[in-house]
Amino acid sequence: MNSVAARPRIKDVAEYAGVSPKTVSNVINNFEHVSERTRTAVQEAIDALGYRVNIAGRQLRQGRTGMITLAVPELDVAYFAELAKYVMAEADRRGRTVLLHQTGAVRERELAALHGFDAQFSDGVILSPLSLLPRDLATRDRRLPVVLLGERPAEGGTDHVGIDxxxxxxxxxxxxxxxxxxxxxxxxxxxxxxxxxxxxxxxxxxxxxxxxxxxxxxxxxxxxxxxxxxxxxxxxxxxxxxxxxxxxxxxxxxxxxxxxxxxxxxxxxxxxxxxxxxxxxxxxxxxxxxxxxxxxxxDKQEIARAAVALLLERIDEPDAGPLQDHVAGHRxxxxxxxxx
CATH class of the missing domain: 3.40.50.2300 (Response regulator)
Known part of the structure; x- marks a missing residue:
């Protein structure tokens, strides 16, 4: 076997396990049609070499950045700061980075977020609006996945997470x-x-x-x-x-x-x-x-989990199913x- 580079690659794992790079990729992506014996051999090779999936490279190949935007009114209001903490933790758990923006509850800045002011950097937006008008949702760019938090200016138009x-x-x-x-x-x-x-x-x-x-x-x-x-x-x-x-x-x-x-x-x-x-x-x-x-x-943790999950679903499959309205718990x- 050739010497393994400082940062092992898929082909190094494949050579170590005695399989093809395609088989390693199938194991990493949890494809079903891989025998348990092969899956075990590949996992042992991954563990032995310390291989880590290059998430950034994978996302760039898919035309994505791996980053999402969270836009909230005020970070010095503790509710939004605490919610941001939970959103960032959930996004990190799912291999995403969060770009954090403060809108100041100004409609122009909320509109900018809704239309993707970071579209070149971000795959989707979680937005907590205070000043958007009903017509703003109707005219938004549908190519950018958006999940609204709190209250919606109007019914429909985007996925939504909030409490009753x-x-x-x-x-x-x-x-x-x-x-x-x-x-x-x-x-x-x-x-x-x-x-x-x-x-x-x-x-x-x-x-x-x-x-x-x-x-x-x-x-x-x-x-x-x-x-x-x-x-x-x-x-x-x-x-x-x-x-x-x-x-x-x-x-x-x-x-x-x-x-x-x-x-x-x-x-x-x-x-x-x-x-x-x-x-x-x-x-x-x-x-x-x-x-x-x-x-x-x-339940701020539930709000964060639901918002990130809905956004990532829309990023992966923009037309997958009807828009969702997730009602989080409270006590x-x-x-x-x-x-x-």
């Missing part, structure tokens, strides 16, 4: 009602406008009130321009200054809920004595606040902000 936001908010509101809370404010909610996450979660809140036979008070729904710590703090302060303040806050992300906790503390309100506070997203900081934060926890994690 109506149900999640309904369950969170019902939980607060079960604790005797009756004036529940929705921080970051929306009564009207396009059907985004804020509207869907507000709809779930209204459904819980209806089921409990309680009237809906639009003054308890506070739309927010942004969902940051300071926005939650400002909202809580404004609510506490009202003649009839709420007895619970349902904040539509954990950043606002944590900001609200700080403002309530400074205002002299106890949580959960005077008020209950519930957030959304189960970011890591929610476990370490004082009090720790009760929150609606989407309410009860902590001190409602439990004491």
């Amino acid at each position: 936001n109506v149900r999640a908010a309904r369950e969170a509101t019902a939980y607060l009602l079960s604790r005797g809370r009756r004036r529940i404010a929705v921080v970051g909610g929306a009564v009207r406008g396009r059907l985004g996450t804020d509207r869907l979660r507000t709809d779930g809140y209204r459904e819980a009130l209806d089921a409990a036979g309680l009237p809906f008070d639009a003054d308890l729904v506070l739309p927010m321009e942004a969902y940051h710590w300071q926005d939650g703090a400002r909202a809580a302060t404004a609510l506490m200054r009202r003649p009839s303040p709420p007895d619970a806050l349902l904040c539509l992300n954990d950043h606002m809920a944590l900001g609200a906790l700080r403002a309530l503390h400074e205002f002299g309100r106890t949580v959960p004595g005077d008020l209950d506070v519930v957030g959304f997203d189960d970011i890591e900081a929610s476990r370490f606040s004082v009090p720790s934060l009760t929150t609606v926890a989407p 309410i994690i009860v902590r001190e902000s409602t439990r004491g």
Whole structure:
């Protein structure tokens, strides 16, 4: 046998195992019509030589880069940072590299991602949009595989992964009602406008009130321009200054809920004595606040796994089956902000 190079090749494995390079390729690609004896001999040769599949070379031969793009609104919002971590881990497990982009929730940058601003580098895009319009999906370049996270601007047009936001908010509101809370404010909610996450979660809140036979008070729904710590703090302060303040806050992300906790503390309100506070997203900081934060926890790992799997399916077979809408799980994690 010839001496093996520093980085063994398929032909080195073939020579070591006494088979053809084509047979080695069939074993690597897990083709069925290979005898168990041959498969074992090839695997022993691979192990002995330390051979590793050249994924990059294979992808380039197939006209692909081996990279996918993840486009999210803000990386300093912990939910998106944590989700990105899971997407990158899942992509790495499946032999792909992730290009990470921050859109700032600006429609032009979301459109650029939707139309493949990295098309020459990326095989497909996972996009979490906040500003896209329904017509944007209808006019997108269908040659670029896209999976949307969160809420879609319109039905159809692309694969989608998200949680059932109506149900999640309904369950969170019902939980607060079960604790005797009756004036529940929705921080970051929306009564009207396009059907985004804020509207869907507000709809779930209204459904819980209806089921409990309680009237809906639009003054308890506070739309927010942004969902940051300071926005939650400002909202809580404004609510506490009202003649009839709420007895619970349902904040539509954990950043606002944590900001609200700080403002309530400074205002002299106890949580959960005077008020209950519930957030959304189960970011890591929610476990370490004082009090720790009760929150609606989407299954971020499932979202990442499903999004990567759907995207890779479309990359491999663009016309394989109908578009899919994957609903990931969620649960309410009860902590001190409602439990004491």
